[in-house]
Amino acid sequence: MHSSELVKGTLKTIILKLLKEKGKMYGYEITQCVKTLSRESIQLTEGALYPSLHALELEGILTTESVIVNGRARKYYQLTPTGKSTAVQKIEALKSFMETLNEILLTEKSVLKNI
Amino acid sequence: MHSSELVKGTLKTIILKLLKEKGKMYGYEITQCVKTLSRESIQLTEGALYPSLHALELEGILTTESVIVNGRARKYYQLTPTGKSTAVQKIEALKSFMETLNEILLTEKSVLKNI
């Protein structure tokens, strides 16, 4: 299980990535999808997910649509046009950050000595 | 410049990685080293760094040694034996998380459809 500390900064980007590919998803579906994709190693808590979704909606990145399925309410989220470009940007930014981080984590003693 | 949001969860691990390789470093040196290694794209703020260092010391992961160099006070930090194994663990955990994240970010629409 990955520490939630690590997931923190990447939560919104993960949400945007999934919505970008799937078109529309509802909250519970996002938690299950992340769980499956991460092979159980990332477990999004609802207390973190829903506030994030609401914030993204407020920012104009997502729109919602409520429907009843099997007698239960579902709230589907999807990217707005603005949201689509935000998603692309955030995903690129995260990839770029990971490359930087990787370089740091792979830096050897001999290299660091000269900095 | 990487958003500070992303750096958040990884700050302590970056500190531990550098100390693991360099043996001992002082605060200002850490900020400059991260700046250089990241090609100016990660800028640690002192308001985040020093509290983190102090927390790591309290946890028994680091010890300190104050010295005067060129008339200025420096406080060197280094890993305790416990800290060394913590460092290894944290670094491995971060690498593992990045692999998971990479898989998520590279997942294509066609794959997601079947989840």
Next chain:
DNA sequence: TCATAATACATAAGAGTTTTAGGTATACAT
């Protein structure tokens, strides 16, 4: 049939970390 798990949403108090902004001090170059 009745309890439990799974599905599905949501919020609020408390905890934890960072940002922002400020403070102190020395060395050195202009």
Next chain:
DNA sequence: ATGTATACCTAAAACTCTTATGTATTATGA
């Protein structure tokens, strides 16, 4: 003298997450 670089530190406010809780329906196993 003034600014820049070096070097440490902290506190209030802002932000986000964790933990705990609440509501409600459907499915399932005992």
